Amino acid sequence: MFFEKLNYPLQWSKDESRFEEDMGKIERSDIDYAAREGRIKYESMRENPPEALKECWDDLGLMIDLLEDWKKGEFQDIDWKTVSRIGGAVGYFTSRLDVIPDALPGGFQDDAIVLKRVRGKVEEDLRDYRKWKGTQ
Secondary structure, three states: OHHHHOOHHHHHHHOHHHHHHHHOOOOHHHHHHHHHHHHHHHHHHOOOOOHHHHHHHHHHHHHHHHHHHHHOOOOOOOOHHHHHHHHHHHHHHHOOOOOOOOOOOOOOHHHHHHHHHHHHHHHHHHHHHHHHHHOO
């Protein structure tokens, strides 16, 4: 999978434009993977999310919902760049190849950094999606 090859926090600290370039390489199958595996991991942690992710936990769930609705063709009022950014962030959350392995203390710090950075870039799209979702 494409996501397994990326080191997002390191890329951001060195060159955020590289992250954007890599997001251009994401394919629909990567989005399918991120949505499916993201849902599984999210649900397995729902009752007790890691401390590092608590601040962005609801937005992570919303990102996964958005990917699922986009996949099903139900929410299409969004550009590919946003879908790929969200897919990249959720894909990183699901990846076993983290900067800080999830099993270590503080292991979700890197996931939180990725999710918060992407959330900042797609905030308006998440707001639009939340509004759309509320009308369904």
